[in-house]
Amino acid sequence: MPAVTPWTEVADRIWVRRYDPFDVNVTVVAGGHGVLLVDTRTSLHEAAEVRRHLAELPVGAPTAVALTHAHLDHSLGAGAFPGVPLYASRGCRQTLTRHGVAERERWLEWLDEEHHPHLRASPIPVPDHLVEGRHRIDLGDRDVDLLLLGHGHTDHDLVLHVADADTVLAGDLVEVGAPPAFEDAYPYEWPATLARIESLDAEVVVPGHGEPSSRKLLAIRRQQHAHLAALCREVVGGVRSATSAMVMSPFPEATTRVALDRAAATAG
Ligand SMILES: [Zn+2]
Numbered sequence: 001m002p003a004v005t006p007w008t009e010v011a012d013r014i015w016v017r018r019y020d021p022f023d024v025n026v027t028v029v030a031g032g033h034g035v036l037l038v039d040t041r042t043s044l045h046e047a048a049e050v051r052r053h054l055a056e057l058p059v060g061a062p063t064a065v066a067l068t069h070a071h072l073d074h075s076l077g078a079g080a081f082p083g084v085p086l087y088a089s090r091g092c093r094q095t096l097t098r099h100g101v102a103e104r105e106r107w108l109e110w111l112d113e114e115h116h117p118h119l120r121a122s123p124i125p126v127p128d129h130l131v132e133g134r135h136r137i138d139l140g141d142r143d144v145d146l147l148l149l150g151h152g153h154t155d156h157d158l159v160l161h162v163a164d165a166d167t168v169l170a171g172d173l174v175e176v177g178a179p180p181a182f183e184d185a186y187p188y189e190w191p192a193t194l195a196r197i198e199s200l201d202a203e204v205v206v207p208g209h210g211e212p213s214s215r216k217l218l219a220i221r222r223q224q225h226a227h228l229a230a231l232c233r234e235v236v237g238g239v240r241s242a243t244s245a246m247v248m249s250p251f252p253e254a255t256t257r258v259a260l261d262r263a264a265a266t267a268g
Helices: 044-054 090-110 113-120 190-198 215-236 242-248 253-265
Strands: 008-011 014-019 024-030 035-038 064-066 086-089 129-131 134-138 143-148 158-162 167-175 204-209
Touching: 008 204, 014 044, 014 204, 024 158, 044 113, 086 090, 086 158, 090 113, 090 129, 129 134, 167 190, 167 215, 190 215, 204 215, 215 242, 215 253, 242 253
Parallel strands: 035 064, 064 086, 086 129, 167 204
Antiparallel strands: 008 014, 014 024, 024 035, 024 204, 134 143, 143 158, 158 167
16 A cells, blocks of 8 residues: 655654555654654554655654554554554553454454455554653654643544644644544534644644644634534534534534534533
8 A cells, every 4th residue: 555645854853654544644753862653554564564664764763652542543553663662641542452452343344355454463552651641752852742632533632742843743633634533532622622732833733644734724623623512512402403513514414423423422
């Protein structure tokens, strides 16, 4: 499966590569004595391809790997980096441990058959460096801050901030080229979490999927999510129909339908 793009240096020594399936982003942050790889694709097989592609960069092998969240298109390749510290939020590990095996079965239904043996051969990762609140990784001449800024796409989204490069890796709290995914989301809390990312004042925003963008995108997404949250509140409160919300929503009908279900199931 070819990459969607070659490595692109989006900021000083930060490279992003977009991969099919799902146009998912893998990011490398290099420092004076360390290399952080963020997200690992959907299988050991796919992560092995990332390993090969890493040789194209003027950096060494990863000294740390971080997962933005538990969804398998970001996490299931992590086993391809044995012995390397694996960072994730505590909630990410909990989700993988509790639901990873069942999720892997579900993903078999969504992916073409050519991927099935690769998924089955990929163990559910168990992150061994757990982030609660925030954690700083020292790469030598630069730090990367791993931040839990609130619920949104999941209850455990990790945001990575490279302050010296004005860059933030937002995971699936921000997507480009596809609507946000609400299956495990918190529609009412998502806008405030995006506002906290905005307050980091980073110029470059790397989404979980699709083309890297700028801070303007954060404001657009925050407004869209706030609009949707308001519609959800009205529907859950019985003053607007779901049909009307789907017409008014900034996101496609199918996306809004899932968001409405999640809104009803989560506190507002
Ligand atoms: Zn996701």
